[in-house]
Amino acid sequence: MNAPPRTRLRAPVAAALTVVLAGGLSGCGAFGGEDVLTVYSGRNENLVGPILEQLEDAVGTEVEVRYAGSSDLAAQLLEEGESTDADLFFSQDAGALGALAKAGRLAELPQDVLSLVPEQYADDEGRWVATSARARVVAYDPRQAPEAAEMTSVDEVLDERYRGLIGVAPTNASFQSFVTALRLDRGEDGAREWLERLVDLDVQKYDNNIAVLDAVDSGEVALGLINHYYWYERVAEQGEDNVNAEIRFLDSDDPGALINVAGVGVIAGSEQEDAAQRAVEFLLSEEAQQYFADSTAEYPVVEGITSTEHDLEPLGQGSSVDLNDLDSLEETLDLLDEVGLT
Structure with missing residues (x-):
């Protein structure tokens, strides 16, 4: 069995949670109150x-929300155990x-x-279910890296021509899941080698x-690893002619083409x-x-729903990594620490 994530909160997140708890939750009452x-x-x-604000009507009870990073909240839930209010x-x-x-x-x-x-969008044992899907893509500046429009593997990002010109968000859960997929696809040594090359660049x-x-978009870097929907949202807000950055969906068998999901589980x-089950429904x-x-430009996980606001590229099969195997956060965070990315 893979180890659970760290039970310690990193300082910035711990501070954010302290502020949230001290200041209340969007005007709501005491956290974790009755009913x-x-x-x-x-x-x-x-x-x-906006969609969580509609939960009260949907479930018929008051709703309070605590926002923070997914991995840090998971660690917090493990730390709180059965005493959690969640x-x-x-x-x-x-x-x-x-x-x-x-x-x-x-x-x-x-x-x-x-x-x-x-x-594929639910836990094998039924303990969580996806609510939306997203693809990892390479965002690129066509003025600096026009060749990125033909990339088929995340390995092509690791070219000497992009030294100092690659952007990532290593503390973000979506990047951490990509690294987990990389570990599952190539083993610990292969993932470490890829990340060390990234750091070396x-x-x-x-x-x-x-x-x-x-x-x-500004040209500060030539390439960036992101989720697809951030680009679609930018285009919807500013118009495609006003967005310099473009995105490339990689081949489906590449870890850089990971299709991950947002999802929900009842504590x-x-x-x-x-x-809580009514909220899931x-x-x-x-x-x-x-x-x-429409609003977040993600891919629906329920059949028959399509976006009326975004011209989303059809979602392929994505990486062959099983989403149920993306739980080894401890090993991923240790590897990111080891190579100096956190």
Whole structure:
């Protein structure tokens, strides 16, 4: 069994959580109160705040949300154990959900909920389910790296011509999941070699995918590794003619083409289990799936929903890595520490 993630919080995240707890949650009452559905959200408030605001009507009870990074919230949930106030974990990626599932911290979901999504978008033992999907892509500046339009593997990023011109967000859960996929695909030594080469090329580190895309768009770097939807959102906001950066979907058998998911799980032992399950059902409803397709430019996981706002490239099969195997956060974080990326 893979080891669960660290139970320590990194200083910036711990400080952020302290601020959230001290200042309240978007005007809500005391955290974890009676008849309150408490959600730990590793998804950014700017992305999912509007749909989570509709949860109260959907589940019929007050809802309070704590926002922070997915891996750090997973670590916090492990640290809190059965004393946690959380009822629902909404994760940016499958890895954090997998770690909690293997630690026995997620309850099994009803089969009628699991059956709403394709088999590959749910935990093998039914402890979490995907709510939306996203593809890893290479964002590139066509003025500096026009050849990126033909890239087929993430290995092509590691060219000497891009020294000092590659941007990543190593503390972001989506990059960490990519590294996990790299480890699963190539083994520990192969992943370490790839990351060491990246560091040797004077990789530029940013706080998040948005900052990476900003750097590519401005020409600060030539290439960046991001999730696809950040580019589609930028185009929707500014118009494609006003966005310099472009994106490249890699070949489906490459770890750089990982299709990861955001997903949700009910915390084992929750006193609000019924409300939490209704929340899961809402996030898989036509209304919520259309929101993800239109407002966040992600791929719906329920059949029959397509975006009316974004011309999304058809989603291929992606990397052959099983999402249920993306739970080894401890090993990934140790490797990132080892090569100097955190």
